[in-house]
Amino acid sequence: MSGRAAGLAPLIGATAGLIVWALHFGAIYLANAIACGRGLAGHRLFGQPIIPVLILAATALALLLLLGIGMRARRRPRVRDGAGVRHFLARLTLATTLLAALAVTWEGAAVLLVGPCG
Amino acid sequence: MSGPSAGPLPNPLPRPDGELAALERAWEGPRGWRFPTEVNNAWIGVLYLGTALLFFVLAGLLALLMRVQLSVAGNDLIGHDLYNQLFTTHGTVMMFLFAVPAMEAMGVYLLPAMLAARDLPFPRLSAFAYWAYAIGGLVFFSSIFYGAAPDGGWFMNPPLTSKQYSPGVNADFWLLGIGFIEISAIAGAIEIIIGILRNRAPGMTLARMPIFAWAMLVFAGMIVFAFPAVIWGTILLELERAFDWPFFRAERGGDPLLWQHLFWFFGHPEVYIIFLPAAGMVSMILPTMVRARLLGYGLVAMALVGTGFLSFGLWVHHMYATGIPPLSLSFFSAASFAVAVPTGIQVFAWIGTIALGRPRAEVPMLFILGFLFIFVLGGLTGVMVAVVPFDWQAHDTHFIVAHLHYVLIGGMVFPLIAALYYWAPLPAGRPLSKRLGTTAFWLLFLGINLTFFPMHISGLMGMPRRIYTYPAGMGLDLWNQLSTAGAVIAAAGIAVIVWDLIRNFRVTNHAGVNPDGAGTLEWLPQGSYAARSIPRVSSLEPLWDDPALPEQVRQGQHFLPGTATGRRETLVTSPLEAEPQYVAIIPGPGWAHVIAAIGTAGFFLSLTVELVWLAAAFGAVAVAAMLHWLWTGTDLGPIRDQVDIGGGLRLPVYVTGREAVGQWAMAVLLIVDGVIFACLAFTHGYLWLVGGDAAWPPAGTALPDPAAPALAAVLVAASGGAMRLAEPLLRRGHSGLMILAVLAALVLLLLGLGADLLALWRAGLRPTAHSFGAAIYANQFWQGLHAAAATVMTLYLVARIGAGLIDPVRRLTFDNVRLFWSYTAVQALAGMALTHLFPRGLWA
Numbered sequence: 007m008s009g010r011a012a013g014l015a016p017l018i019g020a021t022a023g024l025i026v027w028a029l030h031f032g033a034i035y036l037a038n039a040i041a042c043g044r045g046l047a048g049h050r051l052f053g054q055p056i057i058p059v060l061i062l063a064a065t066a067l068a069l070l071l072l073l074g075i076g077m078r079a080r081r082r083p084r085v086r087d088g089a090g091v092r093h094f095l096a097r098l099t100l101a102t103t104l105l106a107a108l109a110v111t112w113e114g115a116a117v118l119l120v121g122p123c124g
Numbered sequence: 125m126s127g128p129s130a131g132p133l134p135n136p137l138p139r140p141d142g143e144l145a146a147l148e149r150a151w152e153g154p155r156g157w158r159f160p161t162e163v164n165n166a167w168i169g170v171l172y173l174g175t176a177l178l179f180f181v182l183a184g185l186l187a188l189l190m191r192v193q194l195s196v197a198g199n200d201l202i203g204h205d206l207y208n209q210l211f212t213t214h215g216t217v218m219m220f221l222f223a224v225p226a227m228e229a230m231g232v233y234l235l236p237a238m239l240a241a242r243d244l245p246f247p248r249l250s251a252f253a254y255w256a257y258a259i260g261g262l263v264f265f266s267s268i269f270y271g272a273a274p275d276g277g278w279f280m281n282p283p284l285t286s287k288q289y290s291p292g293v294n295a296d297f298w299l300l301g302i303g304f305i306e307i308s309a310i311a312g313a314i315e316i317i318i319g320i321l322r323n324r325a326p327g328m329t330l331a332r333m334p335i336f337a338w339a340m341l342v343f344a345g346m347i348v349f350a351f352p353a354v355i356w357g358t359i360l361l362e363l364e365r366a367f368d369w370p371f372f373r374a375e376r377g378g379d380p381l382l383w384q385h386l387f388w389f390f391g392h393p394e395v396y397i398i399f400l401p402a403a404g405m406v407s408m409i410l411p412t413m414v415r416a417r418l419l420g421y422g423l424v425a426m427a428l429v430g431t432g433f434l435s436f437g438l439w440v441h442h443m444y445a446t447g448i449p450p451l452s453l454s455f456f457s458a459a460s461f462a463v464a465v466p467t468g469i470q471v472f473a474w475i476g477t478i479a480l481g482r483p484r485a486e487v488p489m490l491f492i493l494g495f496l497f498i499f500v501l502g503g504l505t506g507v508m509v510a511v512v513p514f515d516w517q518a519h520d521t522h523f524i525v526a527h528l529h530y531v532l533i534g535g536m537v538f539p540l541i542a543a544l545y546y547w548a549p550l551p552a553g554r555p556l557s558k559r560l561g562t563t564a565f566w567l568l569f570l571g572i573n574l575t576f577f578p579m580h581i582s583g584l585m586g587m588p589r590r591i592y593t594y595p596a597g598m599g600l601d602l603w604n605q606l607s608t609a610g611a612v613i614a615a616a617g618i619a620v621i622v623w624d625l626i627r628n629f630r631v632t633n634h635a636g637v638n639p640d641g642a643g644t645l646e647w648l649p650q651g652s653y654a655a656r657s658i659p660r661v662s663s664l665e666p667l668w669d670d671p672a673l674p675e676q677v678r679q680g681q682h683f684l685p686g687t688a689t690g691r692r693e694t695l696v697t698s699p700l701e702a703e704p705q706y707v708a709i710i711p712g713p714g715w716a717h718v719i720a721a722i723g724t725a726g727f728f729l730s731l732t733v734e735l736v737w738l739a740a741a742f743g744a745v746a747v748a749a750m751l752h753w754l755w756t757g758t759d760l761g762p763i764r765d766q767v768d769i770g771g772g773l774r775l776p777v778y779v780t781g782r783e784a785v786g787q788w789a790m791a792v793l794l795i796v797d798g799v800i801f802a803c804l805a806f807t808h809g810y811l812w813l814v815g816g817d818a819a820w821p822p823a824g825t826a827l828p829d830p831a832a833p834a835l836a837a838v839l840v841a842a843s844g845g846a847m848r849l850a851e852p853l854l855r856r857g858h859s860g861l862m863i864l865a866v867l868a869a870l871v872l873l874l875l876g877l878g879a880d881l882l883a884l885w886r887a888g889l890r891p892t893a894h895s896f897g898a899a900i901y902a903n904q905f906w907q908g909l910h911a912a913a914a915t916v917m918t919l920y921l922v923a924r925i926g927a928g929l930i931d932p933v934r935r936l937t938f939d940n941v942r943l944f945w946s947y948t949a950v951q952a953l954a955g956m957a958l959t960h961l962f963p964r965g966l967w968a
Contacts, residue, residue, distance in 0.1 A: 017330065027433065109437075
């Protein structure tokens with residue numbers, strides 16, 4: 007049997023958007039925790055408070071990655087192949103990426119409304 | 125969509141004489157007092173569910189006692205000590221001994237039939253998981269009769285549960301008693317993941333998988349990532365309680381919030397671990413009940429996967445009142461809103477499916493409607509408490525009790541009862557009583573709402589959770605009396621269901637009963653061997669698309685209509701397209717898993733009461749039983765050449781490498797292991813963050829000379845190299861040299877880990893002085909456990925080589941040991957880096 011038949015990579019690939027969400031979530035939580043825990047929240051980057059700049063940059067990067075994943079999924083075969091599983095996984099990728107984009111946007115937007123350390 | 129039987133069928137009629145009889149012989153179950161030896165998942169699933177329901181009733185009785193206590197102000201019927209034990213045991217039993225096992229039970233029972241598999245790939249693992257859970261769970265529950273039940277709440281927050289404030293064995297019962305039930309849950313999850321990915325009927329691609337299988341795949345995946353956090357947390361708390369290692373003691377550099385992070389990283393996903401299988405069951409039952417296909421199958425699958433991920437970003441919403449920075453809270457608040465989106469998609473898919481079909485007033489349908497009503501209310505209050513300022517008001521009040529019970533009873537108990545009534549004809553051959561089921565529904569629906577709706581009000585009026593009484597004259601009396609009346613009505617509903625089961629439920633081999641005209645494969649004619657033959661699937665509801673299928677399957681016209689080897693077998697297919705790959709031989713009845721389960725339960729429970737010698741004896745029995753089970757039932761080698769399963773397909777009965785399900789199981793186990801190690805690394809990072817650079821390590825801490833850990837790292841790396849060297853020796857058939865290489869690998873590993881430990885000890889670092897030392901020795905403890913496992917595995921491997929059971933073809937045991945070894949070596953090196961380079965190396 008071929009390696010392709012035995013592999014699980016396409017299924018894991020269908021969750022790529024959600025993996026990006028998890029990395030983004032972990033990164034912004036960690037950044038804020040370290041900044042508050044170590045008294046770095048008052049530092050500035052490009053003349054702006056460091057935490058909002060870092061979080062907005064991480065959010066923009068995550069959204070760009072999600073856009074890339076979504077566009078790649080749209081290029082996948084739209085015509086159903088033999089068993090339709092690749093087509094299904096491409097649609098699953100698109101849907102999970104959309105959900106991830108929504109979550110990333112909501113979480114990143116919090117920095118516009120709430121101060122980092124209280 | 126075309127039906128599964130389009131084209132010629134794989135096996136022609138008439139079938140050879142004796143084919144069915146041989147199949148029945150292979151799958152014949154033990155009778156009488158030998159019944160515990162059975163490992164067939166169809167049997168284990170029923171036992172599992174029955175035991176879970178027993179725990180549900182027992183924990184429900186504890187809840188009734190609490191409601192009686194709270195029915196009048198100033199009641200002195202139950203004192204605060206017992207009340208503390210009641211709510212802790214109630215919560216713990218409901219979450220760990222009822223909800224998760226009940227869902228695993230539904231999985232191991234339904235999945236083989238739903239996927240048209242003879243069985244899942246590791247039935248003995250399921251059986252072991254069940255017996256460990258049943259024995260350990262009953263002993264754990266009995267602790268309440270001796271006043272020894274845990275009393276620190278189901279989340280066991282230190283410092284309340286530290287030795288200082290909980291000096292008795294109550295907390296240890298939770299930490300050790302529940303600890304191994306978590307192991308049991310992981311064992312079940314491994315079986316479910318690999319069963320779903322590798323045992324589907326030919327043609328059942330991921331796009332045609334029953335939605336319940338999607339739900340169970342996400343459920344089991346979540347267990348793999350969530351349970352390690354609580355396992356690591358319980359290890360730390362027990363190490364603190366038993367040996368005074370101060371992970372959670374602020375005065376020695378620890379932090380009680382570390383426990384809350386670890387616990388809730390498990391605890392919040394746990395809610396979805398319970399809910400998602402229930403949602404999957406609803407998505408299976410509803411189409412049958414309304415005679416319409418599930419609306420938005422793909423979106424529902426996405427919603428399950430999406431919920432599984434997002435639920436890991438919610439744990440801090442149980443910690444809003446702990447002083448975490450407000451922006452951090454906002455991330456979790458936003459994630460809590462985001463997770464409502466996929467849940468909403470599922471709810472709309474169900475409502476749309478109902479709108480597309482013609483609902484029938486059957487008992488499962490009533491419970492699904494009740495589920496929608498109660499769960500949506502619970503979800504809405506969930507969105508309310510996701511708002512940080514509101515949560516600060518409602519925190520630790522009965523409003524939260526109301527919310528969580530609406531979510532859990534609505535989201536899990538009602539769908540489970542719907543499932544019970546829907547699928548009861550599978551094992552019993554006939555449905556449960558519609559009259560009793562309807563009565564139970566109305567009693568439960570009214571009782572649950574009457575119990576918990578008033579708690580929203582009493583909670584907002586300020587009634588706190590976990591307090592055994594309240595004073596009169598605060599306006600709380602009426603709401604509590606209503607809640608108690610509701611609890612009695614709900615209990616009557618459960619009693620009616622129990623009575624229905626006693627009267628009408630008997631396990632039997634049915635002959636194709638499908639009373640509701642469902643479309644999925646579990647309704648094929650079943651025997652002890654599951655379906656007689658395995659069809660090629662080409663749609664989501666094969667029985668609706670091909671009405672002739674059940675009879676063809678029963679006659680043996682599809683794949684593998686008999687036993688190819690005379691033993692129990694299951695067809696293994698590829699994970700995406702479900703193309704047949706090989707016929708795996710699976711174990712039959714035996715005592716090994718029962719003895720191993722007794723040994724495992726006895727080991728942990730003996731530790732609880734500090735009988736170390738007895739624990740050692742039980743542990744030895746468990747390990748011996750497992751080795752016997754491995755020796756006699758695994759890695760059998762190519763006992764036959766390729767076998768014919770029909771339709772011109774000839775398949776091997778033994779494979780190794782990436783296709784072997786045994787390698788998949790080891791890989792999933794190592795993911796669990798890796799997540800625990802990640803929690804270990806988090807422990808270091810968290811304690812450093814809260815301790816401050818100056819305090820972690822504290823000034824004056826003795827640290828070893830860098831040469832010693834460097835030597836230790838070289839030895840561990842050499843150990844990995846020696847194990848790699850064994851592989852080409854195996855390929856060339858040099859058994860003697862291979863034994864030398866494997867033993868050299870073991871010696872090098874033990875020397876490496878020992879050298880590191882010795883260097884730390886000689887430098888004067890002690891685990892009791894400060895959280896820094898405690899965290900480092902916890903790392904050593906974890907590496908030591910791996911060294912012990914590696915020692916047993918190596919000696920087992922050497923014994924098999926010596927017995928001639930390992931050769932260039934028959935090498936599954938070697939491959940698994942090597943995989944574990946590679947992980948252990950990498951983890952040991954990472955652990956050393958953590959000990960000796962963090963944070964000094966980063967901040968020097």
